[in-house]
Amino acid sequence: MSVPKSVETPSLQGARTGTAFYECQNVALQVGAGTARQRTILEDVNFTIGSGEFVSVLGGSGVGKTTLLRVLGGLHQPAPESTVIFRGSPVTAPPDGIVTVFQDYSKSLLPWRTVERNVTLGIESTSSRTERHEAALAALRMVGLADRRGDYPSQLSGGMQQRLQIARALVMRPAGLLMDEPFGALDAMTKSNLQDILLDIQAQTKMTIVFVTHDIDEAVYLSDRIFVLGGAPARVAAELTVDLPRPRDQISTKELPRFLELRHAAYQAIGAHA
Amino acid sequence: MTAVSTGLAPAALRQHARKVNPLGLLTGVVLLAVWQLLVAVKALNLKYLPTPWQIITSYGELFTGTPFPGALGHTVSVTLIGWAVASAAAIVVALLLGLSRIAWNWSMSSMELLRALPAITMLPIAVVIFGLSSTMELVLVMYVSFWPVLIGTARGIRSVDPLLRDVGDTLRLGRLAVIRKIVLPAAAPLCVVGLRISLTLALVLAVVAEIVANPAGIGYQIAFEQQALRPDLMFACIFVVGLLGIVLNALLVLAVRLTMPGVSRTLEDAA
Numbered sequence: 001m002s003v004p005k006s007v008e009t010p011s012l013q014g015a016r017t018g019t020a021f022y023e024c025q026n027v028a029l030q031v032g033a034g035t036a037r038q039r040t041i042l043e044d045v046n047f048t049i050g051s052g053e054f055v056s057v058l059g060g061s062g063v064g065k066t067t068l069l070r071v072l073g074g075l076h077q078p079a080p081e082s083t084v085i086f087r088g089s090p091v092t093a094p095p096d097g098i099v100t101v102f103q104d105y106s107k108s109l110l111p112w113r114t115v116e117r118n119v120t121l122g123i124e125s126t127s128s129r130t131e132r133h134e135a136a137l138a139a140l141r142m143v144g145l146a147d148r149r150g151d152y153p154s155q156l157s158g159g160m161q162q163r164l165q166i167a168r169a170l171v172m173r174p175a176g177l178l179m180d181e182p183f184g185a186l187d188a189m190t191k192s193n194l195q196d197i198l199l200d201i202q203a204q205t206k207m208t209i210v211f212v213t214h215d216i217d218e219a220v221y222l223s224d225r226i227f228v229l230g231g232a233p234a235r236v237a238a239e240l241t242v243d244l245p246r247p248r249d250q251i252s253t254k255e256l257p258r259f260l261e262l263r264h265a266a267y268q269a270i271g272a273h274a
Numbered sequence: 275m276t277a278v279s280t281g282l283a284p285a286a287l288r289q290h291a292r293k294v295n296p297l298g299l300l301t302g303v304v305l306l307a308v309w310q311l312l313v314a315v316k317a318l319n320l321k322y323l324p325t326p327w328q329i330i331t332s333y334g335e336l337f338t339g340t341p342f343p344g345a346l347g348h349t350v351s352v353t354l355i356g357w358a359v360a361s362a363a364a365i366v367v368a369l370l371l372g373l374s375r376i377a378w379n380w381s382m383s384s385m386e387l388l389r390a391l392p393a394i395t396m397l398p399i400a401v402v403i404f405g406l407s408s409t410m411e412l413v414l415v416m417y418v419s420f421w422p423v424l425i426g427t428a429r430g431i432r433s434v435d436p437l438l439r440d441v442g443d444t445l446r447l448g449r450l451a452v453i454r455k456i457v458l459p460a461a462a463p464l465c466v467v468g469l470r471i472s473l474t475l476a477l478v479l480a481v482v483a484e485i486v487a488n489p490a491g492i493g494y495q496i497a498f499e500q501q502a503l504r505p506d507l508m509f510a511c512i513f514v515v516g517l518l519g520i521v522l523n524a525l526l527v528l529a530v531r532l533t534m535p536g537v538s539r540t541l542e543d544a545a
Contacts, residue, residue: 073444074443075440075443075444093443094443094444094446096446098444099444099445100440100444102437102440102441104437107435107437107438108437108438108440108441110438110455110456110459110460111536111539112459112460112462112534112536112537112539113459113536114536117536121441121445121447121455122445122446122447124451124455125447125448125451152536152539154539168445172445
């Protein structure tokens with residue numbers, strides 16, 4: 001295989017440091033168990049994600065990226081032999097400190113609530129009215145929506161709606177975000193704008209981010225590491241370490257020869273396992 | 275359009291008033307004028323058809339010289355009480371059906387069957403059980419009000435996007451909070467549609483019960499004036515029933531706007 005040396009075989013290298021954020025071993029998942037339509041989606045998926053890392057899960061559509069993310073988020077139970085550990089405890093329900101941001105932003109917002117009250121949805125039982133207001137305002141400022149807090153989601157553009165969903169996650173002060181193709185439905189300009197907002201937020205909060213995408217350029221631009229998911233059933237077919245300098249820039253980062261190399265490697269890894 | 279001087283959510287009230295369609299009202303006035311003209315030139319020469327003017331001038335007598343005010347109060351209160359009690363019960367039952375697949379599977383066919391049965395066929399049954407009484411009328415109103423609210427609310431609850439439940443889970447809302455903050459508001463538009471249909475049907479059935487069986491209310495007076503050969507008063511009563519339907523519906527929509535501003539935004543999609 002003539003891939004650059006940054007492509008490694010799936011490994012548990014993060015586990016050695018002892019600061020594992022997520023630790024997945026032998027993760028498998030079947031649907032339609034016991035019926036004629038039984039199908040294995042994931043099999044023998046192994047990886048470790050360190051605290052503060054930006055990891056992308058890259059793969060073709062239908063390969064099982066979203067399913068894997070739902071398993072990490074505790075929204076979907078994997079097969080019994082799987083081990084999914086979040087900060088030392090097995091994941092059996094959505095773990096504290098993790099929020100999932102969904103691809104379909106328009107359907108994941110509450111249309112009858114204003115922007116601000118959408119943001120406070122997750123903190124209403126744990127905070128006073130003033131605390132809520134302050135926290136919502138801070139989260140909305142991070143995504144640049146503070147001046148739209150009295151509007152309803154239907155009055156926002158698609159990009160703004162997705163920023164709103166991100167603010168609703170941020171207000172929970174999560175240690176990690178799981179993002180399921182969050183920018184997949186947006187136009188190119190909005191998309192690059194949101195990518196930079198996300199990188200800014202991660203630089204400020206030091207959050208761990210697991211980012212599912214089928215966009216190779218996006219994965220290389222954003223990530224520290226990329227897991228390429230491939231095969232049927234899917235497993236981690238390749239792992240790339242993205243050693244591009246931060247902060248990243250839409251123009252200059254993407255002109256770096258290293259960016260092109262990594263992009264090349266990612267395309268090859270996907271092509272080899274499509 | 276009249277200026278509304280309530281301090282309470284003036285924007286909602288203004289939006290409400292904007293729904294009045296002056297051209298549509300004009301059409302009604304023209305139709306009344308044509309009716310007046312046809313009777314006046316004897317093109318329409320039915321012995322007991324009054325002119326609109328005769329009807330309008332009979333309102334003074336209707337309100338002061340007949341038991342009409344009490345009848346109006348009776349019909350309005352039976353309609354509203356029956357509708358409100360039945361709606362509250364329907365929402366509770368709908369919650370049960372919407373949240374429990376077992377309850378849904380066991381009961382839905384029977385519900386569809388009962389719902390398809392015209393409510394008016396329940397009138398003879400109600401008379402047999404409760405006699406020619408206001409209890410009979412009230413029960414009939416409750417029966418007819420129950421179904422649209424039940425079906426609307428249950429469908430609303432069942433149609434909540436599964437993604438919204440995932441949102442509740444990932445934000446760790448807990449089961450009760452998911453129901454209160456996500457499921458119920460998401461179901462509210464279809465519930466309100468049910469409430470509006472119910473209110474209209476409740477008034478219709480109240481008046482029918484009064485015309486046919488219960489000697490009380492506007493319905494009874496319509497029948498009475500007809501027997502008394504006072505078609506002007508009869509028509510005057512009928513117009514009041516029509517107006518009542520419009521006013522009750524408008525009040526309901528206004529109440530939803532004022533109490534649930536966010537929900538009423540999504541109402542137009544559901545209606």
